[in-house]
Structures are given as C-alpha cells and as structure tokens.
Amino acid sequence: MFKKVIIKNDERGLLFNKGSYVRHLQPGVYRHRPFSDDSVILQNVAKRFAVPNMEINLFLQDAKLIEELTIADVQDYEYVLHFEDGKFASLLTAGTYAFWNVMKKHTFIHVDIRNPELSAEIDCSLLPKLQSCIQTYEVASHETGLLFFNNVLQRELRPGKYFFWKGPTGVQVKTFDLRQQQLDMTGQEIMTEDKVTLRLNFVCQYKVVDPLKAFQIKSFEDQVYILLQLILREYVGTLKLDDLLRMKQEIATFVLSRLNEQSEHYGVQFNSAGLKDIILPGDIKDIMNTVLLAEKKAQANLITRREETASTRSLLNTAKLMDENGTLYRLKELEFLEKICEKIGTISLTGGGNLLEQLNSLLSVRTVEKP
Incomplete structure (x- = not known):
C-alpha cells in the first residue's frame, strides 16, 4: 500500500531521500512506496521558508525552488527592513533569509548601520x-x-x-x-589691601552663544566660576576696606567688563553682574558699629547746638523788639497771662477795685524811660 501525501494550493513540499534534499513539490497528490526512504516536509507559502536544523544554502541549488523564493542576504553591518505587499513585516539582522513569493510580493530596504543616521526612505511611522x-x-x-x-x-x-x-x-x-543662566558665588573669602578678610556674595548672569567653544572647555561651569573668583580678587585686593565700602557700587561694572573680555574664549555672553552682600568679620563689624554710633552722636549734638543757637537768637530778636515797642511788650504780657489763666481753675479777688485794676497791680507795669 502506497503512502499518500497531499500538498494544498497554499503549500509546497520538500522531498527528501534518506535525509538528503531531492527537489521541491508543487500542489498535488503524491504516493510513495511503503518502505521507501522518501519523506516530504510541507511548507506554508504564506510564511518564511525555513527547514528546522538545516541550512538554507542546502536548498538554493534547486533552480526550480529558487524561482518561487525571494532571497535576502543581510551582511553583518546591515539591517534590512522586510515588507510584504508594501507593508512592513519585520526587521532582519545578519543572515540569509528566504520567502515564498507565490502569494505575496516581498521587498527590502537595506540599511548600512555603519552610518547611524536614518535615511529619508525610512518612513517615520515605522519608528515605533x-x-x-x-x-x-x-x-x-x-x-x-x-x-x-x-x-x-x-x-x-x-x-x-x-x-x-x-x-x-x-x-x-x-x-x-541657551537660556540665560545664573552663577552664584556665596561666602567667597577675599583679603583687602589692608589685610581685612571679607566674605562676598556675588552673582552674574550669562548665556551660551557658541556651544562648540563651550564644549571644548572641560568643566565649563567650574572654569567660569574660577574666572569670576580671580576677577573679584583682583579688584578687592587693590583696595582698602574703607575704599571698598565706598566704591562697592563699582564692583559690578568692573567685574562685568573683565568677564566680557573673556566671553569670546568661553563661547558665552555675560549679561549682568552684581554684588549681593559684603560680610565683615565679627571684630571689624563691632568697630564699624562703634564708629557709626559715634558719628551719629556727633551729628545729633551738632543738630542740638544748632537748634539751641537758633532758639537763643530768636529770643534775643524778640527781646529787642519788645524793648523798642511798648505795645508789643504789653501784648506779650497778655499772651503769658492767657497761658497762666489756662492753668487756673478759679480766680479769687479781694479788696477794692475792678478786675482790670487788680490784674494791672499784679503785673506791676513800670515804664522804663529811654535815655
């Protein structure tokens, strides 16, 4: 009794004899003797051509088989994008691949990965x-x-x-x-010309304008920090403490000018700089506070003496006017009398005479004859 093998329309057969490939079989019915060494491996033409545990090169010698296969040979330095009927199917790495071209059309895009950039023929929709x-x-x-x-x-x-x-x-x-960035220098200890050690808080803003130059500088931010530190030392080290405190508004202008002298080398643009704080040592701060207090006391005494002098001069002028004008003198007496009466709750009168006469007697008006 013969062994019957049926190959469907969407299949192909691979005939082997004693384990060796003989030829491929088209759809149909095949019969083999019962004790023959023939065997058939069926292949679905909708899938990739592959025979387990066998190299594909064993089958590429069959010219008839090759007519129904599309071969993709992928090198070690390549990726190959595999498309079936124009639709992406898979990504192939190094190796040899065969696909049945009976039901589908297979196309490929070879990519040389020694050049990492994606070519324009790779549609962005494939990237995921x-x-x-x-x-x-x-x-x-x-x-x-x-x-x-x-x-x-x-x-x-x-x-x-x-x-x-x-x-x-x-x-x-x-x-x-490329945005504006800020470099903060806090607590930087610097000695003035008169050997006073200060701590400065300084800030500057900059932005990168030449990335290539900035990249060529190792530890870019650290080097910009050191540049700022050296410029501050250069400025502060040439001034005494009193001069520095008096000219502290000029530090920012000097530092910004010196930074911009180096800006092209660093590939940056320095936009602004400013001194935030000058922190004095404790003993120097106490001395400064004592000096400030003494100055303020001296100013207060000067103002007091100036006011006293002005008051005395005003009294002298008033006295001269009253001495020269009896009516003014009399009005001044009445003004003081009014002030006295404001302090008195009741007035008791004794003796004779009317109110005006008694008040006149209290004031004891005397007429001073002029020489």
Whole structure:
C-alpha cells in the first residue's frame, strides 16, 4: 500500500531521500512506496521558508525552488527592513533569509548601520516598530545640540527629535541650554589691601552663544566660576576696606567688563553682574558699629547746638523788639497771662477795685524811660 501525501494550493513540499534534499513539490497528490526512504516536509507559502536544523544554502541549488523564493542576504553591518505587499513585516539582522513569493510580493530596504543616521526612505511611522534597534535623542526648544560619531563632531542639531541606528558607530549628543543662566558665588573669602578678610556674595548672569567653544572647555561651569573668583580678587585686593565700602557700587561694572573680555574664549555672553552682600568679620563689624554710633552722636549734638543757637537768637530778636515797642511788650504780657489763666481753675479777688485794676497791680507795669 502506497503512502499518500497531499500538498494544498497554499503549500509546497520538500522531498527528501534518506535525509538528503531531492527537489521541491508543487500542489498535488503524491504516493510513495511503503518502505521507501522518501519523506516530504510541507511548507506554508504564506510564511518564511525555513527547514528546522538545516541550512538554507542546502536548498538554493534547486533552480526550480529558487524561482518561487525571494532571497535576502543581510551582511553583518546591515539591517534590512522586510515588507510584504508594501507593508512592513519585520526587521532582519545578519543572515540569509528566504520567502515564498507565490502569494505575496516581498521587498527590502537595506540599511548600512555603519552610518547611524536614518535615511529619508525610512518612513517615520515605522519608528515605533523599530525601537529595539534605534536610539533616540531630543533637543529641547531652548537648547542646541552637538552630534558626535565615535567622538568626532558631525554637526550642530537644532531643537527636535533625532533617531539613529544602534550599531558599530557610537552616537553621542551633547546639549547646551541657551537660556540665560545664573552663577552664584556665596561666602567667597577675599583679603583687602589692608589685610581685612571679607566674605562676598556675588552673582552674574550669562548665556551660551557658541556651544562648540563651550564644549571644548572641560568643566565649563567650574572654569567660569574660577574666572569670576580671580576677577573679584583682583579688584578687592587693590583696595582698602574703607575704599571698598565706598566704591562697592563699582564692583559690578568692573567685574562685568573683565568677564566680557573673556566671553569670546568661553563661547558665552555675560549679561549682568552684581554684588549681593559684603560680610565683615565679627571684630571689624563691632568697630564699624562703634564708629557709626559715634558719628551719629556727633551729628545729633551738632543738630542740638544748632537748634539751641537758633532758639537763643530768636529770643534775643524778640527781646529787642519788645524793648523798642511798648505795645508789643504789653501784648506779650497778655499772651503769658492767657497761658497762666489756662492753668487756673478759679480766680479769687479781694479788696477794692475792678478786675482790670487788680490784674494791672499784679503785673506791676513800670515804664522804663529811654535815655
């Protein structure tokens, strides 16, 4: 009795004899002798051509079989995007692949990953399906980026999202913030010319304008900090304490001018600078407070003496006027009498005479004859 093998329209058969490939079989019915060494492996033409535990090259010698296969040979330095009827199917890495072209049309895009940049023929809609072999970098709207391949600068990147193939070429993106930044120097100890050690709090604002120059400076922010420190020492070290306190408003102008002399070398633009605080040592602060207190007391005494002098001069002028004018003298007496009466609750009169006569007697008016 013969062994019957049925191959359907969506299948192909691979005939083996004693384990060795003989030829491929088209759809149909095949019969083999019961004790023959023939065997058939069925292949679904909707799937990739593959025979378990056998190299694909064993079958590529069959010209008839090759007519129904599409071969993709992927090198070690390649990725291959596989499409079935124009739709993305899979990503192929190094190796040899065969696909049945009976029911579907297979096309491929070969990518040389020695060049990490994605070519324009790669549709961006495919990127989510390629996450395992793609590395992503983002440059924010306030940043600029520098692109490096194997530590070699390629170009500057504008804000956006960038995709690169993972492969033998190392990709790096160094970003720089283009917004205005602030550098704070707090508690910086500096000695004045008269050997007084101060602590300064200083601040400056800057922004990166040449990312390449800034990148070429190792520990960029540390070096800018040291530059600011040296300029402050240069300024403060040439002044005595009193001069420094008197000219402290000029520190910012001097420092900003000196910083901008170096701005091109650092690839930055210094926009502003300012002194926040001058912190004196405890003993110097006590001395300064004592001096300030003495100055204020002296000013207060001077003001008091000035007011006393003015008051005395005013009294003298008033006395001269009253001495020269009897009516004015009399009015002044009545003014004082009014003030006295404001302090008195009741007035008791004894003796004769009317009220005016008694008050006149109290005042004891005497007429002074002029010489």
